[in-house]
Amino acid sequence: MTTKPLKQQDWSAQPRRALSAPQLVSQLAQVEGWQLSGDGADLAIQKTFSFVNYYETMAFVNAVALIAHQQDHHPDLKVQYNRCNVRFNTHDVGGVSATDFDCARRVDALLA
Ligand SMILES: C[C@H](O)[C@H](O)[C@H]1CNC2=NC(N)=NC(=O)C2=N1
Helix, strand or coil: CCCCCCCCCCHHHCCCCCCCHHHHHHHHCCCCCCEEECCHHHCEEEEEEECCCHHHHHHHHHHHHHHHHHHCCCCEEEEECCEEEEEECECCCCECCHHHHHHHHHHHHHCC
C-alpha cells in the first residue's frame, strides 16, 4: 500500500497582496456573517460559528484544520464549549488578502 501526503497549496508562485478598503467592502458583502476585526497589520476577517455541544464544535475545528493545512493558510481559532471564532489574516502581507476570503468561503461550505 502506498501512502499519499495531503496536497498542500504552494504560495511561493503566487504573490499575495493586502486588499484595499474598497476591495474589502466589496468582498465582505459577498460572505455572510464575516466582519472586520483589528487594524493595521492585524486587520482580519472573523466569524463566530455556533454548535450544540463541544463534540460538534471540535468536529468543526478539525475540519477547519484540514482546510488550513491544505490551503497552507491558518486562522486564529477561539474555541469554546458551543462556539468557535475563526479569524483570518494574511501575516505575509500584513493585512487581509483574497486568500482570507477564499478560506472563509471554504469554512462556510463545511456547514452549507
Ligand atoms: C510560508 C507559508 O506558506 C506562509 O508563511 C503561510 C503559512 N500560513 C499562513 N497563515 C496565515 N493566516 N497567514 C499567512 O500569511 C500564512 N502564511
